[in-house]
């Protein structure tokens with residue numbers, strides 16, 4: 001039987017490099033070693049997480065102390081109910097989820113918004129936000145308070161029973177649409193988001209285009225979101241946007257305004273996928289090693305408050321998934337009188353924050369710096 005020399009190389013912070021394991025058989029290389037390698041790399045990263053460098057330490061190395069400025073955006077997670085179950089979903093959303101914002105909670109959020117001075121954007125997210133029965137009234141009331149409204153739309157929701165007039169509703173209420181389309185190829189989209197999702201997404205984009213969405217000068221904004229299909233960082237936003245525009249126009253006659261590229265966060269369903277495919281350790285290490293200090297000033301948590309479906313408050317959607325409360329202290333919408341209370345406040349961080357500062361950075365509005 002042939003034997004191969006085997007070496008384990010830990011990453012920059014995992015310390016040990018070139019640890020020789022002796023000679024292993026082909027069988028071991030194919031199975032046991034790959035498991036061992038991933039486990040040991042992950043263990044190295046855990047050690048790092050527990051006792052070595054933290055996100056705070058990293059910021060300190062560059063002289064940063066992360067604080068909020070004035071709030072601009074309130075991001076409302078109206079629930080986990082969704083008509084899809086994508087593999088990268090950090091919310092773990094799906095058709096059977098029952099966590100959904102009640103009308104009473106929605107009323108209180110709108111009341112706080114009316115008491116707040118600097119917020120000019122209300123960003124609805126989910127699940128599929130449109131499936132919450134209070135969604136349409138929240139949109140209309142946000143507008144009446146002088147805020148722009150953004151909806152994070154999965155596109156296929158336009159074809160859910162009872163949502164036949166959704167596109168017109170968007171248009172009549174000047175809702176900005178940020179729609180997920182992780183590729184312009186059927187195969188890649190269906191692999192990540194489910195069979196048949198690509199064709200429905202294309203139909204939905206055509207429908208939105210026919211109402212004026214995505215056309216320059218129409219005032220109806222349609223942005224798309226790309227996220228990588230596997231454990232790598234997104235490519236440069238401008239380059240990929242050009243490619244998307246060319247392909248979507250050439251193949252389907254579709255137009256849109258901007259493409260946002262987002263890094264996949266190792267949380268929830270995406271973390272489980274990384275674990276299952278043995279890539280978790282390497283991916284987390286990749287995010288840490290790709291730290292870019294130029295992204296820190298633009299981190300979305302500096303100007304955003306995230307409201308959970310149950311009224312709890314967070315520094316961002318990702319902290320919400322980890323249940324890390326806003327500024328590190330538990331607060332709900334019933335504990336405050338205005339979102340202004342968080343202006344200039346502290347921000348709670350964790351190891352997942354390296355996902356926002358890797359490479360060109362990542363936020364709900366794409367890269368943080370231009371390539």
Ligand code: SF4
Pocket residue numbers: 082083084085086088089090091092093094126127128154
């Ligand atoms: S990624 Fe979006 S569309 Fe997909 S399951 Fe999660 S919330 Fe639904």
Ligand code: SF4
Pocket residue numbers: 299300301302315316317318319347348349350352353354356
């Ligand atoms: S994960 Fe949230 S708190 Fe951490 S850097 Fe990103 S936006 Fe800020």
